[in-house]
Amino acid sequence: MSENNEPFMPLTEFYHDQLKRIGESSVVAYLNKLEPFFYWLKHNSSYKSKKVNWDHEPEAIKEGIRQYLLQEMHCKIRDQNNYERIYLTSKSAKTVNLFLAAIKNFYKSMIRLHMYAFINPLIDVEWDKELPSTPGERINKPRLPQVAGTEAPIPFRRQTESYFNTPVY
Template structure:
């Protein structure tokens, strides 16, 4: 996949402790002046979706706003973010073509995006982010036009779709009496990705975990699945070995970030250990003290769990099964646009850890 040509000269920082400010995070432009539109966007969105998702959106929007300021052009002038919808659409179109290496074809009421072999992997993320940005600006009364990233003919095109009953309007989706329309027909975006397909993934892809985490955050996954997924990518352990972990396995190790674990052919004996990051340990404790506690028969916190208690349980309080995890995993990987089973995630970890241990730097 191609690499974007512009360097993000817009950036964000969190407000240091002890500094009095109404903003927890501030976005700055390339002159190090506060850029309030993206700053306000962050604070509006962080109350609606997870902070990691908002940060991902900021990371893809910051290079766009830098490009907008220096490289955009419409009717012989630079485009401002608060210009009329046609100017903004033209700027986004140019950015998709010039910087994200997409091909665009006009269609009735919207424009179709065709991904190429050089297209950035963040096309979908950028489109979601920029559409959300204008929704926020309109909601905060900072943008006085219609959202330039919405298909204004969308509602009419949906209601014109014939229903199952002849000569009758289509029933609403909530009724459940008619087959739902395909995703592409339902999306209200002005720019629609047309040729989105499964793409074979290289198992050494360095941003693979981030893409899975981002898809999980966007889909509102449970802490249970997030923690297990982090265990897979960080430890290289088999999914069966992770699902069998108990509270006692954590206490058997003197290192705070290690757990005793079974191995293939060990007949349930703990003959090896696995290591997790401090961030994953915090998430594990948070999961046990909140989500797990609500489902468990024994209502205790992490430090009081009996040694024999499994760390991961279902909403019914039973040990979390592979089939239950795989069902949720499949939804997340499909949303991320990746074909990947849990076993291959284990090999990703082994590949990348070995690569780092060899002191070879990953490709830029």
């Protein structure tokens, strides 16, 4: 809700869009994380000496989210290559991850609904450049067939496209 008790229409549209994709309880959980963020964004954020609005360019949104994670969620953030690594302090990993999932899905919905004119600020546009062509493949060292039983499978994790992410514990 805004100061004059009018609904924040992007969240209303997000709610209806997400109901087609995920369960209502998940949508409500997302809304519970997003509503305080957008209120905070409107009143407390700053990018280049101006308040950040939800529909500003991706760099402004990233900075607003970064400030929110630092100031309101009390996280520590370290720059690592093309993304920001979030280290938790007083909030649980579940709380921070739910917020990050909610905001990422919010912008996916806004783009899909043609309400946000930019790329998703929560997606690292450089992420696919770091991926090996074949996951688990070693350069200049062909693997023996699995039936040989001489090499253990190479474990790998799918590279995340998220700009903000938390370490795996």
